[in-house]
């Protein structure tokens with residue numbers, strides 16, 4: 001028997017050891033930076049006025065409509081961070097992987113500031129809903145499946161920190177958005193945020209939160225409005241860049257619409273009036289950051 005089986009040439013073995021050692025160094029740096037990031041949490045909680053032991057507690061019926069709650073979730077700030085990540089990104093690592101890693105980090109850090117659970121719309125496809133929620137909120141927090149969108153709204157309304165996810169269904173079974181706005185839950189984000197053909201966890205959904213302090217200025221505002229049954233102002237709205245997110249028709253039509261930030265409430269009312277829809281009063285119920293379409297980008301780094 002030969003003294004030893006043929007081994008890889010020493011230079012390759014050395015090269016592999018060197019590359020692994022470089023990876024270990026990078027991992028150590030990344031871990032150190034995550035620990036450094038987590039050391040900022042206590043000061044952040046103080047500055048934002050959120051709480052780090054929250055959960056389900058009623059905001060109370062007498063809460064003023066603009067009272068900030070304990071929720072630490074600030075999706076507009078998160079969207080800014082994600083935009084910078086997209087701009088900076090290069091190399092072979094898929095952008096969706098970068099997004100997923102940062103979603104886990106951001107969601108965990110949000111939870112360290114004020115604990116929360118996420119209530120899911122049980123009327124949506126269960127796997128799509130869970131994928132969307134796990135991708136966006138990570139694996140560390142509790143998900144609670146509620147019967148339908150109305151139950152999600154009720155669960156978020158009964159809490160000062162919990163969030164909700166409702167699947168976007170154009171023809172809605174109930175006008176669940178009626179209870180939003182004021183001191184009730186608000187729509188603060190829309191999923192997915194990074195759009196790309198073939199991306200995982202791509203179920204369109206809205207994220208609900210209790211009202212928060214300093215939510216920021218959304219690119220898109222969300223309003224609820226009613227108009228006469230049988231009227232379809234869809235084209236007139238689309239021409240102004242307004243999207244009907246969901247609608248429910250019984251005696252009249254209840255609609256949830258997404259409006260570019262520079263379109264005023266009076267302009268929306270005028271468009272609906274001119275289209276013969278005879279709108280009721282418009283009520284703002286939230287807003288979110290405009291999604292980034294990676295397929296649209298001229299930059300082929302993605």
Ligand SMILES: C=C(O[C@@H]1C=C(C(=O)O)C=C[C@H]1O)C(=O)O
Nearest residue numbers: 072073074075077078106109110
């Ligand atoms: C850190 C903040 O709070 C949350 C956590 C974030 C993060 O970990 O990066 C970002 C936005 C918030 O959802 C913040 O408001 O800046």
